[in-house]
Amino acid sequence: MNTDNRWAWVxxxxxxxxxxxxxxxxxxxxxQLWATVKANGYGHxxxxxxQAALGAGATGLCVALADEAHELRQAKITAPILIxxxxxxxxxxxxxxxxxxxxxxxxxxxxxxxxxxxxxxIVGKVHLKVDTGMHRVGAPVASAMTRCRQIKSxxxxxxxxxxxxxxAADLPxxxxxxxxxxxxxxxxxxxxxxxxxxxxVHTSNSAAAMRVLSATTDIARVGIAIYGIAPSGExxxxxxxxxxxxxxxxxxxxxxxxxxxxxxxxGLRTKLSQAATIATLPIxxxxxxxxxxxxxxGEVLIGGKRCPIVGVVTMDQLxxxxxxxxxxxxxxxxxxxxxxxxxxxANEIAAKLETIGYEIVCGISARVxxxxxxxxx
Numbered sequence: 069m070n071t072d073n074r075w076a077w078v079x080x081x082x083x084x085x086x087x088x089x090x091x092x093x094x095x096x097x098x099x100q101l102w103a104t105v106k107a108n109g110y111g112h113x114x115x116x117x118x119q120a121a122l123g124a125g126a127t128g129l130c131v132a133l134a135d136e137a138h139e140l141r142q143a144k145i146t147a148p149i150l151i152x153x154x155x156x157x158x159x160x161x162x163x164x165x166x167x168x169x170x171x172x173x174x175x176x177x178x179x180x181x182x183x184x185x186x187x188x189x190i191v192g193k194v195h196l197k198v199d200t201g202m203h204r205v206g207a208p209v210a211s212a213m214t215r216c217r218q219i220k221s222x223x224x225x226x227x228x229x230x231x232x233x234x235x236a237a238d239l240p241x242x243x244x245x246x247x248x249x250x251x252x253x254x255x256x257x258x259x260x261x262x263x264x265x266x267x268x269v270h271t272s273n274s275a276a277a278m279r280v281l282s283a284t285t286d287i288a289r290v291g292i293a294i295y296g297i298a299p300s301g302e303x304x305x306x307x308x309x310x311x312x313x314x315x316x317x318x319x320x321x322x323x324x325x326x327x328x329x330x331x332x333x334x335g336l337r338t339k340l341s342q343a344a345t346i347a348t349l350p351i352x353x354x355x356x357x358x359x360x361x362x363x364x365x366g367e368v369l370i371g372g373k374r375c376p377i378v379g380v381v382t383m384d385q386l387x388x389x390x391x392x393x394x395x396x397x398x399x400x401x402x403x404x405x406x407x408x409x410x411x412x413x414a415n416e417i418a419a420k421l422e423t424i425g426y427e428i429v430c431g432i433s434a435r436v437x438x439x440x441x442x443x444x445x
Contacts, residue, residue, distance in 0.1 A: 332378045
């Protein structure tokens, strides 16, 4: 969708992506940085972010779905791509033909993937995921070596990596991360004892990489940080040198002057305490602006000033109280980003909604057009 055709759009600064990747790659030291671009690059655009990240020092990519990997291959991206969980058997042939790295951890899935690879005459690269405590997916620690031996025994598979994922790396005071590190280190020690250690052994997500939590990592799988967003409020200070890449914009589509006591939006839940200029923005919950944002102190920037959202956010539009300001149709509004001396971050909005910045940027819908700013500027 062309950004000129709609008065609501996203801007993605690919230069910021590149600067963040370069900084994080330097912090990763000897470990490679693989950029996580799942969920359409956390709402930023998977192909565009992948190309920018690879141009700035990333050496691989991570996605969640086989179709996400296929999109990158269709865009002529040849870098290694790790799919971070098991996929349906119907996707195995596509994965193998796309030469992506499969994550496997269940005995039956390993055998099924090996058979498909054998039938195609392809040796499939595999990373074994070990569940060291998050309990989402992965082989239990007790059976990790059995699964490694199984993969190694199958001629159509290559054990290319072993990894785990931290449940609480973004919470510095949580004691589970140290326990997960120890459990994983024990698995790696067993791999070394049996000469089964693969090319890649890795642990670090964004939070772990920023905190340098484990030396046992050949790859830093960095997601939210490359987009310039701290993994949590507790890590904001560590993210001060990162640059947010995404901003969310709109233009005022209607202006009205309402008297004190008038109600605004569905249910007329907001009654004006005094007369005010109300601006309408053509963006709503179908675009990813949460319906209840008005209720938790949501604001937008117009004319460099913070203006509160008033009334329930509707599907396609929302209303803003501009007080006595002179606002005109076509004026520029910022929902995420900076204007003048003021700024609103994804994490600020997330805190008000008791969620995380990931959800805010991932939730911006596909019908909001993306405009990409040159990575070389």
